[in-house]
Amino acid sequence: MSEQITHTGIVKKLSNQTIIVGIINQSACASCHAKGACSAADMKDKEVEIHSFEGNYTVGQQVTIIGKTTQGFKALFLGYLLPFILVLTILIIATALGTNESTGGILALSSLVPYYFILYLFRNKLKKSFEFQIKPLQ
Known part of the structure; x- marks a missing residue:
């Protein structure tokens, strides 16, 4: 079994086929007590699109996003x-x-311009290879 990466997030949007979950990506120093004095602190709000899910979810519900570490290495x-x-x-x-x-x-x-343009053109195909799972936060 491969290792997993988990993030806690909040359901932002729902449709019949997708759930969009907002996660806050924090660097290690973002939670530090001295982050106000340091310019290295960063927090980024990201959205993850999940296409295959089971169960009922509501907007504002806290959930856990699960991905494989191999997806991280591929990215x-x-x-x-x-x-x-x-x-x-x-x-x-x-x-x-x-x-x-x-x-x-x-x-x-x-x-790099054509390289990233090619990645952009294949974004939908790449999106299918980066599948995440969702489960309610308990």
């Missing part, structure tokens, strides 16, 4: 690691072809 790979490899590869190729450093850097960074 990390697609969002950070693969773009880094792409930029590094293009920078190395551009340098090997004899372009100057600034042109190679611009080429490498501009390669």
Whole structure:
């Protein structure tokens, strides 16, 4: 059995096929007593769309969102690691072809535009591979 990631959230919207749950993503320092004096504290309100669920839920109900850790690794790979490899590869190729450093850097960074555009185009297909489960908070 794979490990799971859980977050507590509140049901924001309901429809027949989806539930939208708002979760507050906090960094470790967001709950610190000195967060007012520190600029590193951040809290982000995120929404998670859940398509397959059982039971009845109401708006405002507290729930637990459950996801697999493999989904987190996949998101990390697609969002950070693969773009880094792409930029590094293009920078190395551009340098090997004899372009100057600034042109190679611009080429490498501009390669991110089509990469993230392709991710955007496949967002619905990717959304299906990031499925979360929901259960009432007890």
